[in-house]
Structure formats: structure tokens, C-alpha cells
Amino acid sequence: MIEFNNVSLTYPNGHQGLKNVNLKFNDGEFIVVVGLSGAGKSTLIRSINQLVKPTEGELLIDGEDTLKFNEKKMRKLRTKIGMIFQNYNLVKRSTVLKNVLTGRLGHIGTFRSMFNLFPQSDVRLAMESLNRVGIAEKAYVRSDQLSGGQQQRVSIARALTQQPKVILADEPVASLDPPTSHIVMKDLKRINREDNITTIVNLHFIDMAMEYADRIIGMRAGEVVFDGPASEVTEKTFEEIYGRPIKEDDLRGNLEDEEENTSTDTGVEK
Numbered sequence: 346m347i348e349f350n351n352v353s354l355t356y357p358n359g360h361q362g363l364k365n366v367n368l369k370f371n372d373g374e375f376i377v378v379v380g381l382s383g384a385g386k387s388t389l390i391r392s393i394n395q396l397v398k399p400t401e402g403e404l405l406i407d408g409e410d411t412l413k414f415n416e417k418k419m420r421k422l423r424t425k426i427g428m429i430f431q432n433y434n435l436v437k438r439s440t441v442l443k444n445v446l447t448g449r450l451g452h453i454g455t456f457r458s459m460f461n462l463f464p465q466s467d468v469r470l471a472m473e474s475l476n477r478v479g480i481a482e483k484a485y486v487r488s489d490q491l492s493g494g495q496q497q498r499v500s501i502a503r504a505l506t507q508q509p510k511v512i513l514a515d516e517p518v519a520s521l522d523p524p525t526s527h528i529v530m531k532d533l534k535r536i537n538r539e540d541n542i543t544t545i546v547n548l549h550f551i552d553m554a555m556e557y558a559d560r561i562i563g564m565r566a567g568e569v570v571f572d573g574p575a576s577e578v579t580e581k582t583f584e585e586i587y588g589r590p591i592k593e594d595d596l597r598g599n600l601e602d603e604e605e606n607t608s609t610d611t612g613v614e615k
């Protein structure tokens with residue numbers, strides 16, 4: 346369980362990224378965080394693996410206050426938290442398999458990691474992960490040869506190869522077209538169900554949030570302004586979170602748009 350108790354985060358320039366956040370995420374939940382640009386969604390999820398460090402409060406993971414962790418404990422915790430970024434964060438000139446294997450770096454010793462000496466069991470795990478996102482046949486292709494949707498699936502496979510307890514996804518579909526966005530969200534949801542990995546996804550598309558989330562957290566100006574099951578969320582809820590009427594730009598569109606969209610990224614390589 347992840348627990349934010351009165352967590353605030355003030356950036357060095359004095360900007361308050363989080364204001365007195367109180368939240369509990371249960372194991373295996375699929376949570377979507379929504380809010381306008383600048384609302385604090387990234388700050389919230391990046392606090393969990395301390396890519397940014399809260400300045401006040403307690404952030405408990407399985408009962409331990411991670412804000413008190415030393416570097417060694419923090420490194421160990423990070424091996425259990427997979428992270429997915431909008432821009433995939435792959436080593437473009439490396440093969441897909443090598444990128445996926447970096448998910449094991451925290452698990453092997455420093456010497457082995459310096460020379461990328463991964464045990465066969467790690468290679469098997471990486472191949473299994475690629476298989477689970479449907480791109481095992483791309484294992485030996487350079488990652489920059491793949492489409493955006495495929496690259497995002499490589500980054501999901503890399504996270505899976507960590508055998509994480511938690512996956513954090515920061516705007517994972519923001520650079521993808523509607524059909525590919527759905528493929529990626531379906532992969533995340535399936536993995537969440539199959540492996541019971543707590544999954545926290547930042548999205549600014551409200552239709553996708555409603556389709557995939559079990560629970561929605563709404564943020565505005567660093568504060569949690571909504572927290573409830575997706576089934577209870579209406580357009581009015583989003584208008585309250587966003588502080589304005591919903592616009593077309595707030596929607597990703599659905600799978601039916603696929604036929605009308607001629608520039609889709611459904612897996613065709615560059």
C-alpha cells in the first residue's frame with residue numbers, strides 16, 4: 346500500500362507542486378490521475394519513486410516512510426517501481442532486447458551491470474515481457490526503427506522485466522494517435538489485472554480516464570480535488586476538476602476513429 350500523509354512539495358524556486366496531499370493506493374489498484382497541465386500530476390507520481398522529493402509529510406510504502414530512506418534503501422525500492430514516460434526513454438541506438446534488459450539493472454551486481462552481463466534467466470524474462478506486449482519478434486531490431494506505439498510497448502516490457510510491485514506511467518499515450526493509445530492502455534490494464542501490479546497513470550484525456558480507471562484522482566494547483574471510483578465520475582466532475590467546461594481537446598477519441606484516421610500508428614515501422 347502507498348500512503349500519502351499530509352504530503353507537500355515545494356520546488357527550489359518556491360513553487361508549491363503538492364499541497365497537503367492525503368491519499369491511499371491499495372495493492373493492485375488501477376488509478377488514473379487527471380488534471381490540467383501544471384496541476385501536479387507528474388509531481389504526484391514522481392514523488393512515489395522520488396524523482397522529486399516531497400518536502401513535508403510522510404510517504405509510506407508498505408508501512409515504511411520512504412522520505413526517510415537512505416540512498417541504498419531508495420535504490421532497492423526503485424527496483425520495484427517501473428516507470429513509463431511520454432517519450433519512452435529508450436536508448437535509441439540499442440536493440441529492443443537490450444533496452445528491455447535494462448529493467449534488470451537494479452537486480453544484478455555492479456560488475457555485471459557495467460558490462461551488461463545478464464544471466465540467461467533475465468534474457469528469458471525480457472523475452473517473455475516482450476511477448477506479453479506482442480512485440481517479441483522485434484527483439485533484435487534497433488529501437489529507433491519502431492513506431493511510437495511499439496516503442497511505448499518496449500518501455501512497458503522494460504518495466505515488466507523489473508518484476509515491479511508498482512508501475513507509474515506519466516502521460517504514456519500523449520504522443521500516440523487514438524487507436525495506438527487504446528492498445529497501450531489495454532496492455533497496461535491487462536498487466537495490472539494479471540500481475541496485480543498497482544498502476545498509477547497520468548492522463549489528460551478524460552474519456553480514456555473513464556474507460557480504463559478503477560479510480561480517478563483529480564488534481565488542481567497541487568491539490569487533490571477529487572478521489573472516487575470511475576463509475577461515479579460525470580462530465581460535471583471533470584468540469585469541477587478542470588475549473589472550466591470540457592473541450593474537444595480533452596478527449597482522445599475512440600477506436601472507431603481508426604477507420605477515419607489515415608495517419609494512425611498501429612504498429613507500422615518507420
Ligand SMILES: Nc1ncnc2c1ncn2[C@@H]1O[C@H](COP(=O)(O)OP(=O)(O)OP(=O)(O)O)[C@@H](O)[C@H]1O
Pocket residue numbers: 356357358360361362380381382383384385386387388389
Ligand atoms: N523542477 C521544478 N521547479 C519548479 N517548478 C516546477 C518544477 N517541476 C514542475 N514545476 C511546476 O509545478 C507545477 C506542477 O507540475 P507538474 O509537471 O507536476 O504538472 P502536471 O499536472 O504533470 O502537468 P503537465 O502535464 O504539464 O506536466 C507546475 O506549475 C510546474 O510548472
